[in-house]
Amino acid sequence: AIAFKREPLEESYEIGDDIGSGHFAVVRRALHKKSGEAFAAKFIRKRRGGGRKGAKAEDIQREVSILRLLDHENVIRLYDVYETGIEVILILELVTGGELFDYISEKDHLGEEEASAFIAQILRGVKHLHDHNIAHLDLKPENIMLRNRSTQSIKLIDFGLAQRIQGKEDIRALMGTAEFVAPEVVSYETLSLATDMWSVGVITYILLSGASPFLGDNQQETYHNITAINFQFDEEYFSNTSELAKDFIEKLFVKMPKKRATVDDCLNHPWIRPK
Numbered sequence: 138a139i140a141f142k143r144e145p146l147e148e149s150y151e152i153g154d155d156i157g158s159g160h161f162a163v164v165r166r167a168l169h170k171k172s173g174e175a176f177a178a179k180f181i182r183k184r185r186g187g188g189r190k191g192a193k194a195e196d197i198q199r200e201v202s203i204l205r206l207l208d209h210e211n212v213i214r215l216y217d218v219y220e221t222g223i224e225v226i227l228i229l230e231l232v233t234g235g236e237l238f239d240y241i242s243e244k245d246h247l248g249e250e251e252a253s254a255f256i257a258q259i260l261r262g263v264k265h266l267h268d269h270n271i272a273h274l275d276l277k278p279e280n281i282m283l284r285n286r287s288t289q290s291i292k293l294i295d296f297g298l299a300q301r302i303q304g305k306e307d308i309r310a311l312m313g314t315a316e317f318v319a320p321e322v323v324s325y326e327t328l329s330l331a332t333d334m335w336s337v338g339v340i341t342y343i344l345l346s347g348a349s350p351f352l353g354d355n356q357q358e359t360y361h362n363i364t365a366i367n368f369q370f371d372e373e374y375f376s377n378t379s380e381l382a383k384d385f386i387e388k389l390f391v392k393m394p395k396k397r398a399t400v401d402d403c404l405n406h407p408w409i410r411p412k
């Protein structure tokens with residue numbers, strides 16, 4: 138196991154206001170006293186005794202070891218890790234541009250140029266993960282943050298569900314968020330790097346239309362739409378979307394994970410290739 142700093146966090150950082158929360162975690166702004174630099178501090182509650190609240194030590198170790206492995210401009214950086222009796226605190230790179238989710242909501246949907254530029258950034262981040270045999274398994278607009286408002290540079294965050302895909306062990310049933318998960322998640326089959334690629338398809342569809350391709354009136358209906366690959370390019374939203382963009386999405390909404398486009402296929406797709 139990796140040892141985490143036991144000295145009091147408050148000696149080195151001034152903890153600021155809450156900026157968000159995830160499963161068993163709260164994220165707060167943190168100011169490094171010596172350098173004056175701002176960070177994001179993710180406080181993860183440790184599971185105590187036989188309780189159910191809090192994250193298991195092995196899950197926290199996994200998230201830390203995965204983050205320590207990664208080093209890419211489109212992936213959030215981990216700088217330090219502290220530990221107290223009740224929680225583990227990750228000192229992470231702070232991104233101030235907000236969630237891609239909010240950016241889309243404000244604009245309803247994006248033009249193809251802008252959508253393609255965002256997807257290219259997301260693909261470069263995902264390629265870094267996949268080149269290290271890491272699957273994020275929870276890719277969705279809330280976990281894609283803008284570095285800052287001006288550029289379209291993004292950072293993938295929240296590796297709480299990420300897994301090393303080493304082939305032998307069978308990873309199943311890590312439930313991400315219903316409308317973004319691939320058929321193999323819904324039907325409890327082996328997850329892989331291809332599971333992330335399905336989610337990239339969902340994100341692309343949403344960026345271009347503002348609509349969610351498989352979302353039903355309830356979770357059951359959403360799951361059925363996913364396993365039945367029941368989606369269409371509504372003329373209402375896609376009337377002036379290029380065939381190339383639709384082809385890009387169709388190559389990701391493929392049921393068989395092995396037949397789905399890989400991150401390299403996507404980076405070489407004409408809709409993405411540098412114009």
Ligand SMILES: Cc1ccc2c(c1)c1c3c(c(C)cc1n2CCCN)C(=O)NC3=O
Pocket residue numbers: 156157158164177179213229230231232233234235236279280294295
């Ligand atoms: C300015 C701002 C606002 C909200 C933030 C963040 C930053 C943020 C950050 C991170 C995480 C895991 C969650 C975060 N959240 C929570 C919402 C993310 N879905 C992170 O790792 N760095 C951040 O800046």
